[in-house]
Amino acid sequence: MEKTYYNPADLKKFGNISEFSPGLAEKFFSYYGEVFAEGELTAREKSLIALAVAHTVQCPYCIDAYTVDSLEKGSTEGQMMEAIHVAAAIRGGASLVHGVQMMNKVKEIVM
Protein backbone atom coordinates (compact mmCIF):
# COMPACT_ATOMS: atom_id res chain seq x y z
CA MET A 1 0.00 0.00 0.00
CA GLU A 2 1.33 3.46 -0.92
CA LYS A 3 1.90 5.91 1.95
CA THR A 4 0.24 8.66 -0.08
CA TYR A 5 -2.69 8.59 -2.46
CA TYR A 6 -0.66 10.24 -5.23
CA ASN A 7 2.64 8.84 -6.48
CA PRO A 8 4.38 10.86 -9.25
CA ALA A 9 5.65 7.61 -10.77
CA ASP A 10 2.06 6.54 -11.43
CA LEU A 11 1.63 9.16 -14.15
CA LYS A 12 3.62 7.16 -16.67
CA LYS A 13 1.58 4.07 -15.77
CA PHE A 14 -1.61 5.68 -17.12
CA GLY A 15 -1.60 3.25 -20.04
CA ASN A 16 -1.78 0.35 -17.58
CA ILE A 17 -5.51 1.00 -17.05
CA SER A 18 -5.93 -1.22 -20.13
CA GLU A 19 -5.01 -4.21 -17.94
CA PHE A 20 -8.50 -4.46 -16.42
CA SER A 21 -10.52 -3.32 -19.43
CA PRO A 22 -8.52 -3.29 -22.66
CA GLY A 23 -11.36 -2.47 -25.03
CA LEU A 24 -12.54 0.62 -23.19
CA ALA A 25 -8.96 1.81 -22.63
CA GLU A 26 -8.19 1.50 -26.32
CA LYS A 27 -11.26 3.54 -27.20
CA PHE A 28 -10.41 6.16 -24.60
CA PHE A 29 -6.76 6.61 -25.65
CA SER A 30 -7.67 6.72 -29.31
CA TYR A 31 -10.27 9.42 -28.58
CA TYR A 32 -7.82 11.25 -26.30
CA GLY A 33 -5.18 11.33 -29.04
CA GLU A 34 -7.62 12.76 -31.56
CA VAL A 35 -8.93 15.37 -29.14
CA PHE A 36 -5.43 16.82 -28.68
CA ALA A 37 -4.40 16.77 -32.35
CA GLU A 38 -4.20 20.02 -34.33
CA GLY A 39 -7.72 20.97 -35.36
CA GLU A 40 -9.67 24.19 -35.51
CA LEU A 41 -7.89 24.88 -32.24
CA THR A 42 -4.11 24.49 -32.29
CA ALA A 43 -2.49 21.76 -30.20
CA ARG A 44 -0.93 24.56 -28.13
CA GLU A 45 -4.32 26.12 -27.39
CA LYS A 46 -5.74 22.73 -26.45
CA SER A 47 -2.84 22.16 -24.09
CA LEU A 48 -3.60 25.48 -22.33
CA ILE A 49 -7.28 24.49 -21.98
CA ALA A 50 -6.16 21.15 -20.53
CA LEU A 51 -3.89 22.98 -18.10
CA ALA A 52 -6.79 25.17 -16.90
CA VAL A 53 -9.11 22.18 -16.57
CA ALA A 54 -6.40 20.27 -14.73
CA HIS A 55 -6.42 22.99 -12.08
CA THR A 56 -10.21 22.94 -11.92
CA VAL A 57 -10.39 19.19 -11.38
CA GLN A 58 -7.24 19.52 -9.23
CA CYS A 59 -5.54 16.52 -10.76
CA PRO A 60 -1.81 16.55 -9.86
CA TYR A 61 -1.00 14.16 -12.70
CA CYS A 62 -2.69 16.43 -15.23
CA ILE A 63 -1.06 19.58 -13.82
CA ASP A 64 2.37 17.94 -14.12
CA ALA A 65 1.68 16.63 -17.62
CA TYR A 66 0.12 19.78 -19.08
CA THR A 67 2.66 22.15 -17.55
CA VAL A 68 5.38 20.26 -19.42
CA ASP A 69 3.19 19.91 -22.51
CA SER A 70 2.39 23.64 -22.58
CA LEU A 71 6.09 24.51 -22.29
CA GLU A 72 6.97 22.04 -25.05
CA LYS A 73 4.34 23.55 -27.31
CA GLY A 74 5.83 27.01 -26.82
CA SER A 75 3.44 28.66 -24.36
CA THR A 76 4.77 31.44 -22.16
CA GLU A 77 4.62 31.43 -18.38
CA GLY A 78 2.20 34.36 -18.65
CA GLN A 79 -0.15 32.48 -20.97
CA MET A 80 -0.12 29.48 -18.65
CA MET A 81 -0.95 31.59 -15.60
CA GLU A 82 -3.69 33.46 -17.50
CA ALA A 83 -5.25 30.10 -18.39
CA ILE A 84 -5.32 29.17 -14.70
CA HIS A 85 -6.91 32.52 -13.86
CA VAL A 86 -9.66 31.69 -16.36
CA ALA A 87 -10.27 28.46 -14.43
CA ALA A 88 -10.17 30.37 -11.13
CA ALA A 89 -12.56 33.06 -12.40
CA ILE A 90 -15.09 30.47 -13.53
CA ARG A 91 -14.80 28.57 -10.24
CA GLY A 92 -15.13 31.78 -8.21
CA GLY A 93 -17.88 33.09 -10.46
CA ALA A 94 -19.77 29.81 -10.15
CA SER A 95 -19.94 30.32 -6.38
CA LEU A 96 -20.82 33.98 -6.60
CA VAL A 97 -23.53 33.65 -9.23
CA HIS A 98 -25.40 31.42 -6.78
CA GLY A 99 -25.55 34.51 -4.60
CA VAL A 100 -28.48 35.51 -6.77
CA GLN A 101 -30.28 32.36 -5.66
CA MET A 102 -29.52 33.22 -2.04
CA MET A 103 -30.83 36.74 -2.57
CA ASN A 104 -33.98 35.41 -4.23
CA LYS A 105 -34.64 33.18 -1.21
CA VAL A 106 -33.91 35.98 1.26
CA LYS A 107 -36.33 38.29 -0.53
CA GLU A 108 -38.94 35.55 -0.61
CA ILE A 109 -38.98 34.99 3.12
CA VAL A 110 -37.84 38.22 4.68
CA MET A 111 -40.29 41.05 5.37
Next chain:
Amino acid sequence: MQQSLKKSNNQLADTLIQLEVLNQATQQGNQFPAFTQKLRDINLFPLKPTHLDIFQVNVGKMCNQVCKHCHVDAGPDRKEIMTRETMQQCLAAIAASSVKTVDITGGAPEMNPDFRWFVEEISKLGREIIVRCNLTIIVANKKYHDLPAFYKTHNVHIISSLPYFSAARTDAQRGEGVFADSIKALQMLNAVGYGQEESGLILDLVYNPSGAFLPGSQAALELEFKKKLKTGFNIYFNNLFAITNLPISRFLDYLIQSNNYEAYMEKLVTAFNPAAATNVMCRNTISVSWDGYLYDCDFNQMLDLKVAKVAPQHISVFNEAALNNRNIVLNQHCYGCTAGAGSSCGGATA
Protein backbone atom coordinates in the same frame (compact mmCIF):
# COMPACT_ATOMS: atom_id res chain seq x y z
CA MET B 1 29.82 36.67 -16.15
CA GLN B 2 29.43 32.92 -16.01
CA GLN B 3 32.56 30.91 -16.73
CA SER B 4 33.05 27.80 -18.84
CA LEU B 5 33.08 24.42 -17.10
CA LYS B 6 36.77 24.23 -17.97
CA LYS B 7 37.67 27.60 -16.44
CA SER B 8 35.64 26.91 -13.29
CA ASN B 9 37.34 23.51 -12.87
CA ASN B 10 33.99 21.71 -13.03
CA GLN B 11 34.61 17.96 -13.16
CA LEU B 12 32.29 17.71 -16.20
CA ALA B 13 34.93 19.55 -18.22
CA ASP B 14 36.49 16.06 -18.34
CA THR B 15 34.67 14.25 -21.15
CA LEU B 16 35.39 10.85 -19.58
CA ILE B 17 33.38 11.90 -16.53
CA GLN B 18 30.50 13.00 -18.78
CA LEU B 19 30.52 9.57 -20.45
CA GLU B 20 30.64 7.91 -17.04
CA VAL B 21 27.54 9.87 -15.93
CA LEU B 22 25.72 8.98 -19.16
CA ASN B 23 26.40 5.29 -18.64
CA GLN B 24 25.85 4.97 -14.90
CA ALA B 25 22.86 3.25 -13.27
CA THR B 26 19.93 5.32 -11.98
CA GLN B 27 19.43 5.98 -8.28
CA GLN B 28 17.08 2.98 -8.24
CA GLY B 29 19.89 0.87 -9.68
CA ASN B 30 18.33 0.52 -13.14
CA GLN B 31 20.27 1.01 -16.36
CA PHE B 32 18.91 2.96 -19.30
CA PRO B 33 18.90 0.66 -22.33
CA ALA B 34 22.05 1.01 -24.43
CA PHE B 35 21.52 3.22 -27.47
CA THR B 36 23.36 0.64 -29.57
CA GLN B 37 20.79 -1.98 -28.51
CA LYS B 38 17.94 0.32 -29.60
CA LEU B 39 19.56 0.51 -33.05
CA ARG B 40 20.07 -3.29 -33.11
CA ASP B 41 16.36 -3.72 -32.42
CA ILE B 42 15.52 -1.81 -35.60
CA ASN B 43 18.36 -3.33 -37.70
CA LEU B 44 20.29 -0.08 -37.83
CA PHE B 45 23.43 -1.26 -36.03
CA PRO B 46 26.21 -0.70 -36.86
CA LEU B 47 25.13 2.75 -37.98
CA LYS B 48 26.71 3.56 -41.35
CA PRO B 49 27.02 6.84 -43.25
CA THR B 50 24.71 7.37 -46.22
CA HIS B 51 26.59 10.02 -48.20
CA LEU B 52 28.85 12.87 -47.15
CA ASP B 53 26.92 16.09 -47.81
CA ILE B 54 27.80 18.40 -44.93
CA PHE B 55 31.29 19.37 -43.81
CA GLN B 56 30.92 21.03 -40.43
CA VAL B 57 33.89 22.99 -39.13
CA ASN B 58 34.22 24.21 -35.59
CA VAL B 59 36.66 27.11 -35.98
CA GLY B 60 37.07 27.68 -32.26
CA LYS B 61 35.55 27.61 -28.81
CA MET B 62 35.92 31.33 -28.17
CA CYS B 63 32.58 33.09 -27.82
CA ASN B 64 31.23 36.42 -26.56
CA GLN B 65 28.40 34.55 -24.77
CA VAL B 66 28.32 31.90 -22.05
CA CYS B 67 25.01 30.12 -22.65
CA LYS B 68 23.85 27.84 -19.86
CA HIS B 69 23.09 24.95 -22.20
CA CYS B 70 26.17 25.22 -24.47
CA HIS B 71 27.40 21.80 -25.57
CA VAL B 72 30.72 23.31 -26.68
CA ASP B 73 31.40 24.84 -23.25
CA ALA B 74 32.29 27.96 -25.22
CA GLY B 75 32.96 31.42 -23.81
CA PRO B 76 35.36 34.36 -23.70
CA ASP B 77 37.71 32.30 -21.54
CA ARG B 78 38.15 29.59 -24.20
CA LYS B 79 41.24 30.19 -26.35
CA GLU B 80 41.09 27.17 -28.68
CA ILE B 81 41.04 28.62 -32.21
CA MET B 82 41.55 26.96 -35.60
CA THR B 83 44.71 28.12 -37.37
CA ARG B 84 44.88 29.19 -41.02
CA GLU B 85 47.01 26.11 -41.71
CA THR B 86 44.21 23.81 -40.50
CA MET B 87 41.70 25.86 -42.51
CA GLN B 88 43.87 25.28 -45.59
CA GLN B 89 43.73 21.54 -44.92
CA CYS B 90 39.93 21.84 -44.67
CA LEU B 91 39.81 23.69 -47.99
CA ALA B 92 41.89 21.00 -49.70
CA ALA B 93 39.59 18.31 -48.32
CA ILE B 94 36.44 20.17 -49.37
CA ALA B 95 37.78 20.82 -52.87
CA ALA B 96 38.51 17.12 -53.38
CA SER B 97 35.24 15.89 -51.88
CA SER B 98 31.58 15.57 -52.83
CA VAL B 99 30.59 17.90 -49.99
CA LYS B 100 27.66 20.18 -50.88
CA THR B 101 27.57 22.35 -47.77
CA VAL B 102 30.21 23.76 -45.47
CA ASP B 103 28.73 24.52 -42.07
CA ILE B 104 30.89 26.85 -39.95
CA THR B 105 30.33 26.90 -36.22
CA GLY B 106 32.04 27.71 -32.94
CA GLY B 107 31.99 29.39 -30.34
CA ALA B 108 31.32 32.57 -32.20
CA PRO B 109 33.06 31.66 -35.48
CA GLU B 110 33.46 35.35 -36.35
CA MET B 111 35.94 35.73 -33.47
CA ASN B 112 38.48 33.58 -35.31
CA PRO B 113 40.87 36.10 -36.94
CA ASP B 114 40.92 34.07 -40.19
CA PHE B 115 37.14 33.63 -40.35
CA ARG B 116 36.47 36.04 -43.22
CA TRP B 117 39.39 34.67 -45.25
CA PHE B 118 38.04 31.15 -44.72
CA VAL B 119 34.54 32.12 -45.92
CA GLU B 120 36.00 33.84 -49.01
CA GLU B 121 38.07 30.75 -49.88
CA ILE B 122 35.09 28.37 -49.46
CA SER B 123 33.04 30.72 -51.61
CA LYS B 124 35.58 30.25 -54.43
CA LEU B 125 34.95 26.48 -54.23
CA GLY B 126 31.27 27.03 -55.06
CA ARG B 127 29.79 25.20 -52.08
CA GLU B 128 26.86 26.35 -49.97
CA ILE B 129 28.15 28.11 -46.85
CA ILE B 130 26.30 28.03 -43.53
CA VAL B 131 27.48 30.19 -40.65
CA ARG B 132 26.04 29.52 -37.21
CA CYS B 133 25.96 33.10 -36.01
CA ASN B 134 24.96 33.79 -32.40
CA LEU B 135 23.54 37.21 -33.51
CA THR B 136 24.94 39.24 -30.60
CA ILE B 137 28.45 39.16 -32.11
CA ILE B 138 27.16 41.48 -34.86
CA VAL B 139 26.49 44.23 -32.31
CA ALA B 140 29.23 43.28 -29.82
CA ASN B 141 31.91 45.47 -31.39
CA LYS B 142 32.13 48.01 -34.21
CA LYS B 143 34.43 45.70 -36.19
CA TYR B 144 31.57 43.20 -36.54
CA HIS B 145 28.85 45.66 -37.58
CA ASP B 146 29.47 44.99 -41.30
CA LEU B 147 28.98 41.22 -40.95
CA PRO B 148 25.48 41.30 -42.51
CA ALA B 149 26.94 42.94 -45.65
CA PHE B 150 29.85 40.46 -45.68
CA TYR B 151 27.43 37.54 -45.40
CA LYS B 152 25.32 38.96 -48.21
CA THR B 153 28.36 39.31 -50.49
CA HIS B 154 29.12 35.61 -50.13
CA ASN B 155 25.48 34.49 -50.07
CA VAL B 156 26.06 32.88 -46.68
CA HIS B 157 23.14 30.94 -45.20
CA ILE B 158 22.74 32.21 -41.64
CA ILE B 159 21.50 29.95 -38.86
CA SER B 160 21.06 31.65 -35.50
CA SER B 161 19.87 30.61 -32.09
CA LEU B 162 16.94 32.42 -30.57
CA PRO B 163 15.53 30.09 -27.94
CA TYR B 164 12.36 32.12 -27.41
CA PHE B 165 10.51 35.23 -28.49
CA SER B 166 10.66 36.79 -25.04
CA ALA B 167 13.56 38.45 -23.24
CA ALA B 168 13.01 36.62 -19.96
CA ARG B 169 13.36 33.10 -21.30
CA THR B 170 16.08 33.94 -23.85
CA ASP B 171 18.22 35.81 -21.34
CA ALA B 172 17.77 33.08 -18.72
CA GLN B 173 19.49 30.69 -21.13
CA ARG B 174 21.88 32.89 -23.09
CA GLY B 175 22.74 35.73 -20.70
CA GLU B 176 21.47 39.16 -19.64
CA GLY B 177 20.70 41.45 -22.56
CA VAL B 178 21.11 38.76 -25.22
CA PHE B 179 17.49 39.02 -26.41
CA ALA B 180 17.67 42.79 -27.00
CA ASP B 181 21.00 42.47 -28.85
CA SER B 182 19.69 39.52 -30.89
CA ILE B 183 16.68 41.58 -31.97
CA LYS B 184 18.98 44.44 -33.08
CA ALA B 185 21.15 41.99 -35.03
CA LEU B 186 18.13 40.35 -36.67
CA GLN B 187 16.91 43.77 -37.78
CA MET B 188 20.37 44.48 -39.27
CA LEU B 189 20.25 41.17 -41.15
CA ASN B 190 16.71 41.93 -42.38
CA ALA B 191 17.89 45.36 -43.51
CA VAL B 192 20.37 43.87 -46.03
CA GLY B 193 17.72 41.42 -47.27
CA TYR B 194 18.11 38.36 -45.03
CA GLY B 195 14.86 36.53 -44.33
CA GLN B 196 13.01 38.44 -47.06
CA GLU B 197 11.32 36.01 -49.43
CA GLU B 198 12.49 37.59 -52.70
CA SER B 199 16.15 38.13 -51.71
CA GLY B 200 17.34 34.51 -51.73
CA LEU B 201 19.31 35.30 -48.56
CA ILE B 202 18.38 32.65 -46.03
CA LEU B 203 18.07 33.40 -42.33
CA ASP B 204 16.97 30.43 -40.23
CA LEU B 205 16.43 30.46 -36.50
CA VAL B 206 17.08 27.71 -33.98
CA TYR B 207 14.68 27.09 -31.12
CA ASN B 208 15.83 24.94 -28.25
CA PRO B 209 13.92 24.43 -25.02
CA SER B 210 15.06 26.61 -22.13
CA GLY B 211 14.90 23.79 -19.62
CA ALA B 212 14.48 20.07 -19.07
CA PHE B 213 11.76 19.47 -21.65
CA LEU B 214 11.60 18.50 -25.31
CA PRO B 215 10.76 20.78 -28.22
CA GLY B 216 7.19 20.65 -29.50
CA SER B 217 6.07 20.61 -33.11
CA GLN B 218 8.62 22.49 -35.24
CA ALA B 219 5.94 23.70 -37.66
CA ALA B 220 3.69 25.05 -34.87
CA LEU B 221 6.62 26.76 -33.13
CA GLU B 222 7.71 28.33 -36.43
CA LEU B 223 4.24 29.84 -36.91
CA GLU B 224 4.25 31.21 -33.38
CA PHE B 225 7.79 32.66 -33.73
CA LYS B 226 6.93 34.28 -37.07
CA LYS B 227 3.81 35.88 -35.65
CA LYS B 228 5.50 37.17 -32.49
CA LEU B 229 8.67 38.43 -34.16
CA LYS B 230 6.75 40.14 -36.94
CA THR B 231 4.18 41.87 -34.73
CA GLY B 232 6.59 42.67 -31.89
CA PHE B 233 9.74 43.65 -33.77
CA ASN B 234 9.00 43.65 -37.52
CA ILE B 235 11.47 40.77 -37.96
CA TYR B 236 11.33 38.22 -40.75
CA PHE B 237 13.10 34.88 -41.06
CA ASN B 238 12.82 31.77 -43.23
CA ASN B 239 12.68 28.55 -41.19
CA LEU B 240 12.69 27.63 -37.54
CA PHE B 241 14.68 24.55 -36.54
CA ALA B 242 13.56 22.92 -33.29
CA ILE B 243 16.56 21.29 -31.64
CA THR B 244 16.65 19.03 -28.59
CA ASN B 245 19.22 19.80 -25.92
CA LEU B 246 21.61 16.87 -25.67
CA PRO B 247 22.59 15.76 -22.17
CA ILE B 248 26.24 16.75 -22.42
CA SER B 249 28.56 19.51 -21.23
CA ARG B 250 26.81 22.53 -19.65
CA PHE B 251 23.30 21.20 -20.24
CA LEU B 252 24.31 17.99 -18.48
CA ASP B 253 25.62 20.13 -15.62
CA TYR B 254 22.27 21.98 -15.50
CA LEU B 255 20.34 18.68 -15.50
CA ILE B 256 22.39 17.32 -12.62
CA GLN B 257 22.34 20.57 -10.61
CA SER B 258 18.56 20.92 -11.02
CA ASN B 259 17.94 17.24 -10.22
CA ASN B 260 16.38 16.69 -13.65
CA TYR B 261 18.97 14.34 -15.18
CA GLU B 262 17.26 10.97 -14.73
CA ALA B 263 13.78 12.22 -15.68
CA TYR B 264 15.20 13.91 -18.79
CA MET B 265 17.13 10.81 -19.87
CA GLU B 266 14.04 8.71 -19.31
CA LYS B 267 12.04 11.11 -21.45
CA LEU B 268 14.61 10.85 -24.27
CA VAL B 269 14.73 7.04 -24.07
CA THR B 270 10.93 6.69 -23.93
CA ALA B 271 10.53 9.02 -26.92
CA PHE B 272 12.98 7.00 -29.09
CA ASN B 273 11.68 7.22 -32.65
CA PRO B 274 13.00 4.71 -35.25
CA ALA B 275 12.23 7.14 -38.10
CA ALA B 276 14.35 9.83 -36.44
CA ALA B 277 17.12 7.25 -35.89
CA THR B 278 17.18 6.47 -39.61
CA ASN B 279 17.64 10.15 -40.45
CA VAL B 280 20.27 11.17 -37.90
CA MET B 281 22.62 13.86 -39.16
CA CYS B 282 25.84 11.93 -38.50
CA ARG B 283 25.01 9.78 -41.54
CA ASN B 284 25.66 12.64 -43.97
CA THR B 285 27.96 14.89 -41.95
CA ILE B 286 31.56 15.04 -40.87
CA SER B 287 32.60 17.36 -38.06
CA VAL B 288 36.06 18.93 -37.83
CA SER B 289 37.41 20.33 -34.58
CA TRP B 290 39.50 23.49 -34.14
CA ASP B 291 42.65 21.34 -34.08
CA GLY B 292 41.71 19.36 -37.21
CA TYR B 293 40.41 16.08 -35.78
CA LEU B 294 37.41 14.37 -37.37
CA TYR B 295 34.19 13.39 -35.62
CA ASP B 296 30.81 11.96 -36.59
CA CYS B 297 29.03 15.06 -35.27
CA ASP B 298 29.55 18.18 -33.19
CA PHE B 299 28.31 16.40 -30.06
CA ASN B 300 30.78 13.53 -30.45
CA GLN B 301 33.43 16.21 -30.96
CA MET B 302 32.60 17.77 -27.60
CA LEU B 303 32.78 14.34 -25.95
CA ASP B 304 36.12 13.72 -27.70
CA LEU B 305 34.74 10.63 -29.49
CA LYS B 306 36.75 10.71 -32.73
CA VAL B 307 35.67 8.87 -35.90
CA ALA B 308 36.35 5.13 -35.87
CA LYS B 309 39.96 4.31 -36.68
CA VAL B 310 39.10 2.58 -39.95
CA ALA B 311 39.52 6.08 -41.42
CA PRO B 312 42.31 8.61 -40.79
CA GLN B 313 41.22 10.77 -37.88
CA HIS B 314 42.78 14.07 -38.94
CA ILE B 315 41.87 16.55 -41.67
CA SER B 316 45.50 16.58 -42.93
CA VAL B 317 44.93 12.99 -44.16
CA PHE B 318 41.24 13.32 -45.10
CA ASN B 319 39.97 10.24 -46.92
CA GLU B 320 36.30 10.42 -47.95
CA ALA B 321 36.12 6.84 -49.23
CA ALA B 322 37.47 5.44 -45.96
CA LEU B 323 35.10 7.67 -43.97
CA ASN B 324 32.14 6.38 -45.97
CA ASN B 325 32.96 2.87 -44.74
CA ARG B 326 33.21 3.75 -41.07
CA ASN B 327 30.88 2.70 -38.29
CA ILE B 328 29.48 5.79 -36.59
CA VAL B 329 30.53 6.11 -32.95
CA LEU B 330 27.53 5.98 -30.61
CA ASN B 331 26.84 6.55 -26.94
CA GLN B 332 23.94 7.34 -24.63
CA HIS B 333 23.78 11.04 -25.59
CA CYS B 334 22.63 9.93 -29.06
CA TYR B 335 19.13 9.49 -27.61
CA GLY B 336 18.90 13.29 -27.89
CA CYS B 337 18.86 13.08 -31.69
CA THR B 338 16.26 10.29 -31.88
CA ALA B 339 13.61 11.50 -29.42
CA GLY B 340 10.18 12.49 -30.69
CA ALA B 341 10.39 14.29 -34.01
CA GLY B 342 14.18 13.87 -33.95
CA SER B 343 16.83 16.56 -33.79
CA SER B 344 19.77 17.66 -35.89
CA CYS B 345 21.66 20.82 -36.77
CA GLY B 346 18.88 21.29 -39.33
CA GLY B 347 16.04 20.71 -36.86
CA ALA B 348 13.50 17.87 -36.76
CA THR B 349 14.28 14.73 -38.78
CA ALA B 350 11.06 12.71 -38.61
